[in-house]
Amino acid sequence: METTDYRPRKRVRISKKKLAKYNKGEGIDLRENSTRIKNEVIKQKLKKKEVVFNKTVKDTARTELLLTGDYGCLEADCGEVTIQYKQKQIVDNVDITAAAKCFTLNLEFGPYYINYTRNGRHLVLGGRKGHVAALDWVTKKLACEINVMESIHDVSWLHIETMFAVAQKDWVFIYDNQGIELHCLKQMYKVTRLEFLPYHFLLASGSKEGYLAWLDVSIGKFVNSFNSKVGKIAVMTQNPSNAVLCVGDTKGVVSMWSPNSKDPLAKMLCHTQTVAACAVHPYGTYMATSCLDRSVKIWDIRQLAGPMHSYYVRAPVQHLSYSQTGQLAMAMGNVVEVYRSSTDEMKPYMRHRADWTVTSMQFCPYEDILGIGSTRGVSSLLIPGSGEPNFDGLESNPFQTKSQRCEAEVKALLDKIQPELICLDPVAIAEVDTPTFKNKIEATKNLLYLKPKNIDFKPRRTKAKGKGGTAKVVKTKKILKELSRKETIDMLRQTDSPSDTRKTEPQKNYGILNRFLPKSNKKATR
């Protein structure tokens, strides 16, 4: 009989880069000589868990093999550069379905603001003069088109493509995809910017008077609303990786806001003049800001450090937008320039000269499309390589049917993250809650500046003249308070500090001459 050789099946090696992409962190130190875990049972349990973690990381890295889509690309011929190609040339060279995605709508109620849904399938556009339209821009099927007969300042989709919010002259309105007014949010007054935080179901707004407001659209409750005290909020964008709002102000500071505190979580002095535009990478790695002094800076937003890159462009950049692959679009007047990162700097990739001044701009998710709204209409440009080719069907699906959408909505509502969890570090909830050094110092400070105990102070009634008087009573009270405060501090210090373990040898008593002994010895003899 033959014996079959049961060697373990050789699996394909995974590159370190790939593993790092899916890595979930360092893990616990369980090596014999350096681990701090004493309990053997716990150590073994953790070891098993570590093995599972590593296996999961490897397995997920392996699934990359199954991804079918390829990134788009644009390569220049010899002697040419990609920046010289016009949209027309690109449209002529691509297939007919892709060519159909490049279009221009000439509209007369501009300037226009646009917003794509999270799956990149639907587009809502709002003209300053009251024109609102929602459409499936791929099939060009119009869902609704209305005129609200008021000025419009911003538009934003809510969590699904059946509802969108419009910031109008005074208030924010929510319409459904047939153009029927669902809600009028009078608490959002004179709003200039709208942002929707999809995982928290929060509609955030920044107003002309500097008010920030967060509305929970799933229950219709305002989470928080306060004056940010930065003046008119003209530049506001969300960081999609931690749902913090980045607000740029006239002093060149970008401040980050969560609904949980009335002070900004962080402030970055990005420019010395007014911040003209601000964009955050969809994966929350970089932030790009531009200023009226023609500078554009790119910051590492995870470490709040930078600038990583700093450029001066020909004209002040009015609008910025990041694509999923990290391409950065800048709009200066009627010119749109797209930069892409190569090695360690951003290089110009494409340029487009629009007919009119660009008033808003957004990369379409999961498509090689840059949508721009201008003073006289809306157009979409082909930017090869800007979109992520492989979407996750359970996260956002451009091809989802109605029933899938309904199911996804229910699932998303079940997973709704509470607004209290919005903070700078999105993984803070999964980490061990150890007091930071700052917190420790705060705690000791609190001990030292402890509020003194309430003293039941009742002055003796003295009948003698000149002995009483309110001033004296107050003074005595103050002295007593100070005494009790010192007493409590002493008590706390004694409990905190380890007891004096120095050996005190019995000293010889010199009687009256004790006064000449050194102080430490004196204590012992008493």
Next chain:
Amino acid sequence: MKVKVLTRNPDEYLRETKRDIYKVPRNYDPALHPFEAAREYTRALNSVKLEKVFAKPFVGCLEGHKDGVSCLCKHPSQLSTVLSGAFDGEIRMWNLTYRMCIWNVLAHDGIIRGIVFSQSDENFISVGDDKTIKTWKLENSSLSQEEPINTVISKTIITGISHHRTRPIFATCGEVCHLWEETRNEPIQTFKWGVDSLYDIKYNPVQSNLFAACASDRSIILYDARETGPLQKVFMKLRTNKLSWNPMEAVTFTCANEDYNLYTYDIRKLKTPVNVHMDHVEAVIDVDYSPTGKEFVSGSYDKSIRIFEVNKGHSREVYHTRRMQRLTCMGWSLDNKYIISGSDEMNIRLWKARASEKLGVLRPRERAALYYSEALKEKFAAHPQIKRISRHRQVPKYIYNAKAELRTIREKMNRKEANRRAHSKKGAVPFVSERKKHVVRQEV
């Protein structure tokens, strides 16, 4: 110029016919799944809340006894068959699937003290207060069987019985401990150790020569059938009511004590219990292990059932109903899914061992979802919100108040001891661990 733009053919992403399932392409890139930690936390919170919503542990009630239920006996191989004895001497056989009594007989004169199945599963043996040991034939169909196939009259009072796991030998306890063979009418062996009465006796299911008994002098006695006399004895501060061996670990048993606690012992080191399980607020009457040996259930005089994990000091679950009175006997079904309880008010109750478990067949997706939520609950177990929800149990007012009272008593004693320690010579008032506190001495 070479250009390529993303184009997706909808046919590749849409199902072909209406009968197809939807196509769901996946991309596990972490960048496409933001807020992983926060979403997982939310899911964990939801699942722990849902667990509370679905926690309906009471399955059913078996009515029929005309007096309090004194003992329960599970069939070793049929999950649906359970025998129960009552204080009026009646034995009933129950079918748990249909929740009805299939056979009953007035077996003894006085209380039924114990029922065990013989190793062949065809017969069962009952003992009662009338000093007799009766062997009955188990016939599912015949409803008219009124007479035992064998009756042995013992010389002493019998208060408990336990059968050897594999051989036709059983042990009884009472004034003394007897070892019987099924075919003989005289005990083959007698063990005595200066006690006038033993309350309960249990054979070790793994190390099958060993058995243990609880005695009226607050002791637990270990016997070995191969020896002539008993092996060891450990005295506790209060009396032990019942004990149960761990079916997976030969050396471990747990006993239900009068002092509201349960104690898990390792027989290799009887001097101190391995664990003290607190939570009951009155004497614990009965205890039974789950077949996995990881958990056990206890019934108490405080009208509540509690489920403990072997290595934990506090219970993970408490069951109670307004109609249920003092518990008298407990059983954990051999499929690890149900708990059977007999109580004073003549009813036998059937509970789920895991309160929120779904009964019946699970579809694969359902099971996967349950596993997922289990893992999440474990991952976020230490978070205050999740901890609070998963730990919270609504208990009757008398238990709640009794617990508070016990807490104050314990605090008072601790405080008093600390004061005494502070004002006496160093070492005069030693620290005694909770585990050592309840054991008086050990005899070999």
